[in-house]
Amino acid sequence: MDMRPDPLIMMTTQAQAPTTTPTKVAAKNVNVYYGAKHALKDVSVDIPEKSVTAFIGPSGCGKSTFLRCINRMNDTVASCRVEGLIQIDGKDIYDPALDPVQLRARVGMVFQKPNPFPKSIYDNVAYGPRIHGLSKSKVELDQIVESSLRKASLWEEVKDRLNDSGTGLSGGQQQRLCIARTIAINPEIILMDEPCSALDPIATARIEELMEELRHNFTMIIVTHSMQQAARVSQRTAFFHLGILVETGSTSDIFTNPTDKRTQDYITGRFG
Amino acid sequence: MAGWYALVVVALMLAGFALARGRAQSVAGGNYAGMHSLPSYHGLYTASLAFIPALITFLVGSQIAGYLATQSAISALPNDIQSDILRQGAALREAVNIVRGGPVGAASAEVQSAAANYSSALSAGQWITLALGALAGLAGLSWGLSRVSMNFRARNAFEKLVHALLWICATIAVLTTVGIVFSVVGETYRFFFDPAIKGKPTVFEFLFGTEWNPQAAMRADQGDIQTAYGFLPLLTGTLLITVIAIAVAGPLGLFSAIYLAEYASPRVRSVAKPVLEILAGIPTVVLGFFAALTVAPYIRGWGETFGLNVASESALAAGVVMGMMIIPFISSLSDDVINAVPQSLRDGSYAMGATKSETIRQVVLPAALPGIVSAFMLAISRAIGETMIVVMAAGLAANLTFNPLDAVTTITVQIKTILVGDQEFDSAKTLAAFALGFVLFFVTLVLNFIALKVVQKYREQYD
């Protein structure tokens, strides 16, 4: 048996230091087209488990597009076509045998604009567990709802009005409700597409704290336009530009000594 | 004459506009920035000042002219005709007919002289009105012209006039509604409480009586005839047919709306939606025809194979066809509101791992509920108010029944039956139509009120 370390692995481990967590999501040569428009070009990236990975890049560069490939939300866009390989835990998620509906129960998503359902706060959080039959009894469902709201640090604010409509909350509370709703189905991966862009600094800070806590249990991928946010919450960062994944690496490397000129220009605010 | 009035008004307005704008231009001398209002606003203001008094004069003057002409026509009639209202009315109608170019030959000398009086008085009055109106318009015009200056706020003044115009239109619309309601309420009150009206029921007998047969009430004219105005069979008939119609149109309309909004490809949708809406354009008399000649015999034949006794005119036939009539109301409106549900809500649900039908059932429909309720309410109001289909397919027999295979009748059909043909407006039978109209109005009002409450309770704000 050949015991020599694979030079490739050596290189990546060095680049990824200090974390050496296993890969959760692996993309190889992913191309995405909207009709004739080539929105993502040959994107290959490995996303480690139980950590926060930030996608940054100028508007229209394909961050959301790539994020929506990971839970196959792009399936709902008629003109969208995805090529290449995306694996979660080594399994191809575009395998025809795989049910995208079940995939989405494993890969939760929080959107840019809070989108609570027009239901009570309780029903918003209980929505996923009910659909997926995650609880055997009302008591158990109550527990799921409470613990999800606690994890989203919303419980104290809403525990007395669980039957009020979720749409009656403030924007920041609504976004935390959406996070609680996502946590409630206990996904393995949580995708967040600019989750704080509609929020004030205080609500943003709470959600960033939340990400920090959640990353111990979930694999998180967030899209953000705020360099500071990426630097604060993520362990790894990927920089997209014009549909190309320019550079990926540990967040501190990307922000302190990026290898690509375009990355450097972007993070120093020279374009974007 | 109306043509002359219009001509004068338009001429005054154009002149007012042109003169005032010209004067404003010369007052400004090119310095428009230093002027409060642009010249065209001075023009508009003066044109309005000419228009309003001229219009009012014409409206009032032509009424007065008509009245005076009638008076002078009456004065030409002999005394015995003057004192008898009915004969006086007949003679006047004859005279007016002659003035409008009807045959003169058969008319008596008195009527002919009345006609001559009428015609000369009317044309004199109208010419005077025309002159007065033109003068009033000119007065307004010159007043407007005199106000043109650098600092006059013609723009704001015109704004006030626009405001007033809109207010008047809105007020007329509201007053019309109020007027109709009051007239119906008044006649209903007479039906129940006016001692001059013979053979009428009490409110209690009307609301809870189980027999409806106003024809009988006409013939006999005394005794226990009051029971002929029992409203219950009409209510049950109306409800029965409406329930059947909604049972047909509710699921069909709602489900086709869901299909069109959520499942159909844009191409299918662009064809299917207009086709469905055509259904709403079919005249109800055609639908009634279809109900009576196609659906009713079919239901009857179908019932007989099961050994059921089906009337040849049945509530079922009318209800089913009425259901077809209201499908487009439900489907088209529901389709619109379902489309208006933000895509972000659907995305949120899909991202939770929900299937399409789960998303529709648990997120889209609840979000669209207020609109769907309004669509149903509109459809129900249409069904309750529909007459033609029921006349043709359900019959006139006022049976107190909940059996959809029986012949029934509805409130609207009875109103129509009562008022068709020559009627005296003082008989209990005629006034009963107003009572029915009032109840109908009340029922629809209650339905709308319930709908409003539902909509308010479940309304969601999306921005």
Ligand SMILES: Nc1ncnc2c1ncn2[C@@H]1O[C@H](COP(=O)(O)OP(=O)(O)OP(=O)(O)O)[C@@H](O)[C@H]1O
């Ligand atoms: N549904 C769609 N149909 C057609 N083109 C699309 C669609 N969604 C995105 N695109 C195109 O794909 C490209 C990438 O879009 P994407 O939304 O992924 O950008 P982004 O990086 O998320 O931008 P932003 O930071 O503004 O959110 C853009 O050029 C966009 O115009």
Ligand SMILES: [Mg+2]
């Ligand atoms: Mg985006």
